[in-house]
Amino acid sequence: MVLVSVIDPSGQLSYWPVAVEPAPPPPPPPTAAPPLPTTSRKRKHEDEAASQPHIKKPRNAFMLFLNEQRPKVAAEKGMKGSAAVNAAVGQMWNSLSKEEQARYYEEAEAERLLHTMLYPGWSTAANYGKKRKRTERTDAM
DNA sequence: CCACCTTTGAAGGGC
């Protein structure tokens, strides 16, 4: 547990208890080690993932809410697919009091700040455009 | 085996 001194947007100096335990993606190595495989057995996945870990976007309030409610809702309602559960949790979210929602917003905000501290200058653009995700909107046509 | 489906939020990218 390391206390990281950070300046809050409010100008408040706060010490963030950064737990070393929940291992976030490792910092990018200053020098890319040349992977010289004596036997070219490894497929591209391992090498690319090892050299450049896809640093994921900071999750929003919902992702935090989802990760808490999803297993419970899935167990209670016996839902199979994640999509159905996510939709159900989404409805629960709308039923939440703004104070309860605000709690997740603050956690999400803290996580974003933590992400920024861990990866200064990192842009979400790293993973941008990787998935196709069509969300085909029929209204366009 | 990976993309889809889904949610809202957050953020980038385009205009």
Add this chain to the structure above:
DNA sequence: GCCCTTCAAAGGTGG
């Protein structure tokens, strides 16, 4: 600067 597109998770199912 504003609006739209894309990712973030995540699990079974389909292509």
